[in-house]
Amino acid sequence: MDPQQVIECATACTVTVVHVISxxxxxxxxxxxxxxxxxxxxxxxxxxxxxxxxHMIDRKTSSTEQE
Incomplete structure (x- = not known):
């Protein structure tokens, strides 16, 4: 996409709009x-x-408590 957009008027003028989002x-x-x-x-x-x-510590302590 071209960063510049050129708008030409019906009379002898040219407007250049540059969109910069920073x-x-x-x-x-x-x-x-x-x-x-x-x-x-x-x-x-x-x-x-x-x-x-x-999780490993929890599983180990759960299996130890059940014995």
Whole structure:
């Protein structure tokens, strides 16, 4: 998509409109976005590991209590 839109008038005038959306928290380079998504995935993975460890501990204590 062309970032510039040219509107021609019926008389001898030309209006050029440039739409630039820049929201500071989301104005990231590809490298910065990759770093953020990598950090989010790392936090998610650590949380998943903690959850599995908690389930293993819970199952172990449940089987010990039943004996």
């Amino acid at each position: 929201i500071p928290p989301f104005d990231l380079s590809l490298e910065e976005a990759g770093q953020i998504s990598g950090a989010v995935l790392l936090v998610w993975a650590v949380g998943a590991v903690f959850r599995e460890v908690a």
